[in-house]
Amino acid sequence: MRRSISTLLLFITALAGKANAGNIPELVLEYAHAFAQTQAADKQASTPPTEYAQWFFQGLTHPYGGIFTQSDVMRDAYTNGQRYWRDHPSEHANIMAAYGYRAIERDGVWSTGFEKSMFQPAQVDPGVDAGPWWLNSFGGVAWRDVGLVAPNSAYEQPLVHIVAYLSPKGHYGHLGAYEHEALVISGTAIKAADH
Known part of the structure; x- marks a missing residue:
């Protein structure tokens, strides 16, 4: 089973x-x-x-x-x-890159919730990687293993810096609601979440 x-x-x-x-x-x-x-x-x-x-x-x-x-x-x-x-x-x-993913570094706001892990990049290349993106750790490892602490609620939205592989345009995340997925290799908090 x-x-x-x-x-x-x-x-x-x-x-x-x-x-x-x-x-x-x-x-x-x-x-x-x-x-x-x-x-x-x-x-x-x-x-x-x-x-x-x-x-x-x-x-x-x-x-x-x-x-x-x-x-x-x-x-x-x-x-x-x-x-x-x-x-x-x-x-x-x-x-x-052969699979269509490209290495990126971005700052942005991260929010989580029920079936949600959303990253809104602070700057995007218009028409190429517009957000928001589904955020996932590379290999599905714990967030702490890539240097991040997941927000505890939908009200916490920390500003973070990520190094990741950004997917080609497609359907990612819960119900395919996001056009891109960022597979995070490493990250750091820039500003703690506001409460």
Whole structure:
């Protein structure tokens, strides 16, 4: 039961716009091809590169932890994504860019609430990265692990500085309500929340 719930949650996350299927890095296509070569002939056609690329991205952006699934393609792609992230630190910006994500540094106001983690950047590039953005820690780690303390209520809205990967335009966060997601690598509070 736990395995199926974990697999379902990861699947929903993958479908929620995390990996831009139109941008499949050449490296990931090579991994997908290598995986397909290990499968029986009847299974090869059922594993499109886009599926492999989505799960590679999930592993890439969750470099620690594991995946519980009976799907060989999910497990192979996820663990290869994790391994790539850990083994190639100098390539982080390039592989994220291949998925349409770009490294950014921004100041902005962060607010949280029920199914809400919103970042309103102080300055944006009009037409490129207009906010607000869904704010998530890279790898889903605790906020303190990236240097931030989450606001305790919707009334607390601290001004923070973030270093993150900004997603391509899509649907992110609760019910896909945000056009962008910022995966925070590190952050600091600039001004404490007003009460």
